[in-house]
Amino acid sequence: MTDTSSCTHGSQADLEQGSTFLPKFDADGLIGAIVTDHDTGTVLMFAWMNKEALQLTLDTGIGHFWSRSRKKLWRKGEESGNTLSVREARVDCDQDVIWLRVTVGGDGVACHTGARSCFYRILTAGKETAPHLERSEL
Amino acid sequence: MTDTSSCTHGSQADLEQGSTFLPKFDADGLIGAIVTDHDTGTVLMFAWMNKEALQLTLDTGIGHFWSRSRKKLWRKGEESGNTLSVREARVDCDQDVIWLRVTVGGDGVACHTGARSCFYRILTAGKETAPHLERSEL
Numbered sequence: 001m002t003d004t005s006s007c008t009h010g011s012q013a014d015l016e017q018g019s020t021f022l023p024k025f026d027a028d029g030l031i032g033a034i035v036t037d038h039d040t041g042t043v044l045m046f047a048w049m050n051k052e053a054l055q056l057t058l059d060t061g062i063g064h065f066w067s068r069s070r071k072k073l074w075r076k077g078e079e080s081g082n083t084l085s086v087r088e089a090r091v092d093c094d095q096d097v098i099w100l101r102v103t104v105g106g107d108g109v110a111c112h113t114g115a116r117s118c119f120y121r122i123l124t125a126g127k128e129t130a131p132h133l134e135r136s137e138l
Numbered sequence: 139m140t141d142t143s144s145c146t147h148g149s150q151a152d153l154e155q156g157s158t159f160l161p162k163f164d165a166d167g168l169i170g171a172i173v174t175d176h177d178t179g180t181v182l183m184f185a186w187m188n189k190e191a192l193q194l195t196l197d198t199g200i201g202h203f204w205s206r207s208r209k210k211l212w213r214k215g216e217e218s219g220n221t222l223s224v225r226e227a228r229v230d231c232d233q234d235v236i237w238l239r240v241t242v243g244g245d246g247v248a249c250h251t252g253a254r255s256c257f258y259r260i261l262t263a264g265k266e267t268a269p270h271l272e273r274s275e276l
Contacts, residue, residue, distance in 0.1 A: 016251055021261060021269035034172050034181055041179020043172055043228075046235040058263035089263075090181075091271065092256040093249055097184040099257045111231055113154055118230040119237045123159060125196035125227075131159035133229065 016093050023054060024096040030066060031098060035110065037117075038087040038101040042138045044110035045118045047076075049098065061086050063100060081106035154231050161192060162234040168204060169236060173248065175255075176225040176239040180276045182248035183256045185214075187236065199224050201238060219244035 010022045025031050030048040037044055047065040049057065053073055056064040063084030067074045077083035084102040091098055104110050111118040117138045125131040148160050163169050168186040175182055185203040187195065191211055194202040201222030205212045215221035222240040229236055242248050249256040255276045263269040 019259075019271045019273075021263075021271055032170065032184065034184060036179070036181065041174070043174065043181075043237050046170065046172060046230060058261075058269060089261040090257040091259055091261050092184060093251050093253070093258070097256075098261070099181050113231050115231070118235075119228040120231070121157075121229055123196075123227040123229050123236070125159075127197055131196060133157045133159055135157075 010095075012094075015095050021091065022095050023051075023091070023098075024094065025051065026096070028068075030068075031096060033063075033065065033098040033100055035063065035084060035100045035102055038103055040138075042117050043119055044102070044104065044116070054098070057086060057100070058089070063102060076110075077105060080109070082109050084110070150232075153233050159229065160233050161189075161229070161236075162232065163189065164234070166206075168206075169234060171201075171203065171236045171238055173201065173222060173238045173240055176241055178276075180255050181257055182240070182242065182254070192236070195224060195238070196227070201240060214248075215243060218247070220247050222248070 015022055023031050029050050033047050033049050035044045036042060048068060050066040053064040053066050063076045063086060065074050065076060083105040085105060086100050086102055088101040089098060109116055115137055120135055120137045121133040122136045123131060123133055153160055161169050167188050171185050171187050173182045174180060186206060188204040191202040191204050201214045201224060203212050203214060221243040223243060224238050224240050226239040227236060247254055253275055258273055258275045259271040260274045261269060261271055
């Protein structure tokens with residue numbers, strides 16, 4: 001959240017209170033994007049954008065990302081048809097995370113595993129028990 | 139005391155379909171955490187956890203993070219009283235992002251700027267216009 005100390009592209013006031021978009025890319029040139037369903041609020045996925053992916057997303061209104069594993073630009077749904085139509089985009093206080101509120105096209109599936117959301121498992125843990133995952137789709 | 143210290147990472151099937159928690163920390167030893175309001179679904183903040191912060195969060199049910207700027211463990215709300223009580227925790231398909239659904243204590247404010255959510259600005263852009271931020275609190 002508040003990692004503005006290393007920021008060189010704007011003052012803290014500019015970043016936090018300004019109306020100028022000053023996206024803060026990390027050392028790899030990426031910015032994180034949280035994707036939620038516009039209507040339900042469900043968190044669907046988290047992915048990374050490079051500058052080009054962010055620009056394409058803003059220009060087209062369709063979610064584009066940078067695949068760190070495949071090292072390539074990626075229009076979500078380019079094969080499955082499950083594209084992400086951006087209904088609203090937001091940025092956080094220090095402008096290093098984007099939040100996209102979307103409508104999922106096609107089958108309405110956001111995760112490559114076939115689940116609607118990538119977050120299909122609840123994590124439970126207690127002092128006496130090891131952490132455990134339990135499937136519970138949203 | 140629960141144990142999240144597993145360093146060996148599993149197969150893709152283990153990661154995606156298993157019930158074993160195999161958190162994937164990045165090169166800096168951190169894992170991203172999306173924090174949303176349990177009742178409204180509003181995305182409140184995005185922060186980072188090291189192994190200790192994740193462990194403390196699971197053990198206590200209160201959100202702990204790693205401050206990259208201050209380089210220290212941080213219990214959210216330790217000064218403001220706006221602690222995060224975790225109602226549900228989830229993990230994504232490849233176990234490199236945590237989603238915490240929380241109730242915010244104190245004044246119900248999650249952002250250090252005083253806003254309820256760190257995402258208090260909408261990002262608008264079009265082919266003909268430069269990206270622009272507009273304040274619109276959630």
